[in-house]
Amino acid sequence: MDRPEISLEFAPDLHVFVPAARRAGSSTVRTDGSSSLGHVVESLGVPLTEVGTLLVDGRPTGPGHVPADREQISVLGVARPQRLPGPARFLLDVHLGTLARRLRLLGVDAAYENLDIGDPALAARSAAEQRVMLSRDRGLLRRREIWAGAYVYSHRPDEQLKDVLSRFAPPLAPWTRCTACNGGLRAADKESLHDRLHDGTQRSFDVYAQCEDCGQVYWRGAHHAHLEAIVAEALRDQLRPVGPAVERPR
Template identity: 45%
Template sequence: MAGCVDVRAYAELNDFLAAESRDLAVRRAFRPHQTVKDVIEAMGIPHTEIDLILVNGEPVDFAHRPRDGDRIAVYPAFETLDIPPVARLRPAPLREPRFVADVNLGRLARLLRLLGFDVTWASDAEDETLAFVSREQERFLLTRDRGLLKRRAITHGLFVHADRPFDQTVEVVRRLDLGGQLAPFTRCLRCNGPLVAAPKAEVIDRLEPLTARYYDEFGRCTECGQIYWPGSHHPQLQSIVKAIGAEL
């Protein structure tokens, strides 16, 4: 046994802790080989949720080895700190916000596609596959599985706190500040393929009578052929945009 440290988590990182450990310094034992990343993740906080670690008031990286009696403060992304500028732990933001969602977030994937985001999802994807896709295709991994986010290979990940798909969608867009990048009706909700304009004459035989009567602009998925038009899913889209506080 190397000793003990006091660890304090801030803001939403407390959601990963037991009720009795929130918003206070928690005494944690550690072994000589353990890093601050090991100590913090043992408490239940995935490294992908952490933006800054201070040890005795000084910023450190995940590989830092603590000493007996150290005071460790852990902060999430976008936390406002009244200290001089410091190097943050999160990797540089991905150039293009793309996602891979775990098997339990299929409805979230669908709603993010409605907003125009590139989201891969499969109902039978294994954890190893999700981690591989996230790393190799440079996609944010969206999950409610803390253990999955603790995998060393995953650098861009987001633990989704909300339970309802609508709330999950608003949470993801707000936390990653994506309100200015919405592009509705550019992605297929079914398969994630890009949409292209489709002349009415080419799709009219696939339309319901009222749709054919009242709409003239249509989109077609380049992958599965699904047809979309401005009125489809419009109320749902408007509700999400309003909750986000964005404009189209």
């Protein structure tokens, strides 16, 4: 029996994943007659984490649908902000350390693996802790065991942060998390930190915070103005309405 031939069209925001030949309107695809639509879409390069709605002849369907001959398939991107089945908690792979620190600066729960522990271990942690897996590794995002995932579209930390905040709109609580370990911060007095501060720091600063988990001490040092600018921009962006489509960095 002939293999089914379907017509497949990807939304523009998914074109970054597909070959150039499939970016202009519909293109035909022959399937094996038994693979799910989700499998077909991923085989063409698009992680299902980036798919919002699948339409078959104009009707919504799930990734488990087995395409039939001559069906017209539309693959749409994720609507923003994306709703999650639980709190906005994230897990970032070894390549996203700067993004992890900036999310923590904003008070977002962002676990980070600073060692390459492998895709199976990352996916297992995402599932066990119910964290959104953030990565630029499409293979990792295709693993079925991850709780939820999202592709990070840019190499640049500024654009990465904007993208993640736009997509998930997590509640922001700046200056409440340790950027080193993700633990919570508490106010600390200078006297209690005497043995941990250089004399010059003690003379120059009076306001301190300390991580409740790792003990890291924070004060408003030379880099504070840069960090304040990151926080201020994120808070401004949070107040702006999200339109029907968000331009993603290429």
